[in-house]
Amino acid sequence: MDNDTKVLELAELFKYFADPTRIRIMFFLRDGERCVNDIADGLKMTQSAVSHQLKILKTSKLIRSRREGKAVFYSLADEHVQLILETGMDHILE
Amino acid sequence: MDNDTKVLELAELFKYFADPTRIRIMFFLRDGERCVNDIADGLKMTQSAVSHQLKILKTSKLIRSRREGKAVFYSLADEHVQLILETGMDHILE
């Protein structure tokens, strides 16, 4: 991967963290997996808006999904996601 | 600071990392401070575009500036900036 590609992908990655709704969703998933409806209820958002954002987060590999019957459960993809969130938070709180 | 404010500020922070031009500028500053013209030359951008982005990065406290004669030198603000960039890069390269 050349440098230009790295820069583009890095900017792309941070773009997914650059929205309050997605941050809230990722924070909401820190305690473990949740289904779409629970996320929508918990964050007081429409099911549609949540689902759109979940798709974006999943496509970007920041979250995972698992179907169980009618429900689809989402969870954070790996510890990088948490680390990025926490480093950002450290910066904010400084 | 309440949670809503934290989320908004965190999203705001990542927004500044979410642009290839700003990433390139920050990478360009990793080796030490540089003046506006050197950045524009090094990144093959117009002086105006660079200056606009530098203002954004400085307002958001991701970079610092220091005037020396006609030139203004910019540098990364602190180690959080580097850490966020590096953690993001680790994620990309995984």
Place this chain on the structure above:
DNA sequence: TCAACATATGAACGCTTGCTCATATGTTAA
């Protein structure tokens, strides 16, 4: 198979953002 529920998706709209172009401000040397 059909009704009820859970989730996903497409279109459209309003808002934001990064660029260019033109111009303004700041600084030094003469």
Place this chain on the structure above:
DNA sequence: TTAACATATGAGCAAGCGTTCATATGTTGA
């Protein structure tokens, strides 16, 4: 002060993005 250089800024435009609304797809139990 004035010319020359370095940097900053304002207006305007094109592209991208998050939401809502309407609808489609997927799944289960009867």
